[in-house]
Amino acid sequence: xxxxxxxxxxxxxxxxxxxxxxxxxxxxxxxxxxxxxxxxxxxxxxxxxxxxxxxxxxxxxxxxxxxxxxxxxxxxxxxxxxxxxxxxxxxxxxxxxxxxxxxxxxxxxxxxxxxxxxxxxxxxxxxxxxx
Amino acid sequence: xxxxxxxxxxxxxxxxxxxxxxxxxxxxxxxxxxxxxxxxxxxxxxxxxxxxxxxxxxxxxxxxxxxxxxxxxxxxxxxxxxxxxxxxxxxxxxxxxxxxxxxxxxxxxxxxxxxxxxxxxxxxxxxxxxx
Amino acid sequence: xxxxxxxxxxxxxxxxxxxxxxxxxxxxxxxxxxxxxxxxxxxxxxxxxxxxxxxxxxxxxxxxxxxxxxxxxxxxxxxxxxxxxxxxxxxxxxxxxxxxxxxxxxxxxxxxxxxxxxxxxxxxxxxxxxx
Amino acid sequence: xxxxxxxxxxxxxxxxxxxxxxxxxxxxxxxxxxxxxxxxxxxxxxxxxxxxxxxxxxxxxxxxxxxxxxxxxxxxxxxxxxxxxxxxxxxxxxxxxxxxxxxxxxxxxxxxxxxxxxxxxxxxxxxxxxx
Numbered sequence: 135x136x137x138x139x140x141x142x143x144x145x146x147x148x149x150x151x152x153x154x155x156x157x158x159x160x161x162x163x164x165x166x167x168x169x170x171x172x173x174x175x176x177x178x179x180x181x182x183x184x185x186x187x188x189x190x191x192x193x194x195x196x197x198x199x200x201x202x203x204x205x206x207x208x209x210x211x212x213x214x215x216x217x218x219x220x221x222x223x224x225x226x227x228x229x230x231x232x233x234x235x236x237x238x239x240x241x242x243x244x245x246x247x248x249x250x251x252x253x254x255x256x257x258x259x260x261x262x263x264x265x
Numbered sequence: 266x267x268x269x270x271x272x273x274x275x276x277x278x279x280x281x282x283x284x285x286x287x288x289x290x291x292x293x294x295x296x297x298x299x300x301x302x303x304x305x306x307x308x309x310x311x312x313x314x315x316x317x318x319x320x321x322x323x324x325x326x327x328x329x330x331x332x333x334x335x336x337x338x339x340x341x342x343x344x345x346x347x348x349x350x351x352x353x354x355x356x357x358x359x360x361x362x363x364x365x366x367x368x369x370x371x372x373x374x375x376x377x378x379x380x381x382x383x384x385x386x387x388x389x390x391x392x393x394x395x396x
Numbered sequence: 397x398x399x400x401x402x403x404x405x406x407x408x409x410x411x412x413x414x415x416x417x418x419x420x421x422x423x424x425x426x427x428x429x430x431x432x433x434x435x436x437x438x439x440x441x442x443x444x445x446x447x448x449x450x451x452x453x454x455x456x457x458x459x460x461x462x463x464x465x466x467x468x469x470x471x472x473x474x475x476x477x478x479x480x481x482x483x484x485x486x487x488x489x490x491x492x493x494x495x496x497x498x499x500x501x502x503x504x505x506x507x508x509x510x511x512x513x514x515x516x517x518x519x520x521x522x523x524x525x526x527x
Numbered sequence: 528x529x530x531x532x533x534x535x536x537x538x539x540x541x542x543x544x545x546x547x548x549x550x551x552x553x554x555x556x557x558x559x560x561x562x563x564x565x566x567x568x569x570x571x572x573x574x575x576x577x578x579x580x581x582x583x584x585x586x587x588x589x590x591x592x593x594x595x596x597x598x599x600x601x602x603x604x605x606x607x608x609x610x611x612x613x614x615x616x617x618x619x620x621x622x623x624x625x626x627x628x629x630x631x632x633x634x635x636x637x638x639x640x641x642x643x644x645x646x647x648x649x650x651x652x653x654x655x656x657x658x
Binding site for chain 2: 151152156157158159161162165185187188189190191192193194195198243247
Binding site: 423447454460 | 583591
């Protein structure tokens, strides 16, 4: 398992007509956290061949987010078979309030739509653990 | 429980860099199916006072969607306590292949962020059932 | 010059916190009108090699659009040098009120980022005119 | 006239199927720059009564942006009659290359859709100039 942190600021166009961050946007935040993890660990070259595809995702929305809220995404990445399991907690950074929990299952697929194992480069990072 | 059907066509900007509909977009489709249900049953006036807010959602992505795919969303709406339960199946309309299953739990919240029961007008429609 | 018509319905998540369609969404509508033109005239195979890239765009927003509004996009496509000129008028279909005018200039670029002429297949359609 | 700077990082879901930032997303960046200006100068309370609405916008796209690009938006805000004129230059921050120029005209509208003058609080900031 490998932990990773990602920070974002809520942007105006992410709000819906109720004036808070729309539920679909949280999946975009989760995706950003995954790309961020890939970038930090120099794993972006993986995506030349394989693309991460979400197979399953569950979100629990606990507290709304608003314009300019600074958010902190704490993510744990692990593998289970050929699945990369992504567990995100999205916090309002100022107050520390938990806004959303997301559990996603991601597989790696080639351009010709063949499913592959979690790439070795990623497995190595996961096995390293959090030092 | 009340059933409802909604049809959409995949638009170019809904694709991500892998060339298929991005996982977050499916939540937008689910939201569209809910608004469509509200509209068909003349429930839009409810939203003058109360706003539907997603508390929880689980998606299982089974088959990718691509540009111009015609999709059919078959939705079952029911209530459980003060929660509106929305179960969507998103089909590729041409082939009949199931692309995604979504189960969402929606609550109704006033502008001052107080949670309310499922509005009576909606309960009436749910109790009507599918004739 | 070739004329083309495209119809869409405004979706809930396209509204911003002011309760009307966000200005950026109109460019997505324009993009949808272009893809629709490509599809109608069996030009999609062009995009295996070349991708339409917007170089310039001007929008005049005249009348707001709201949830469930049925819109009709009337588009004129023409060429000027190696540029595809796209002139869109977005109407509220029920009232016939003009909501937005968009003039876009699109070029065709290969995966290796080389700019090409407007593809012959498209030129043929433009020269056909409106019969 | 008042100058303002805003920094963003390109997020994965902002890319389209050509692998670069979609043209519509630049308007979201411009909107973010405007909200940022409002926030920096403590003008957010203005939006309790009046909402900034884009009347017109012209974009010239000069250089594509890709995943993780750090961007810097240099914006000049001025008034012309009852219009707030927003001139944005979007730079790739690492290389200093200009990616896009946007000129937007924004008006201020109340919830009942009446157009107002540029609010006094904003006029004061514009007249202050850049010290």
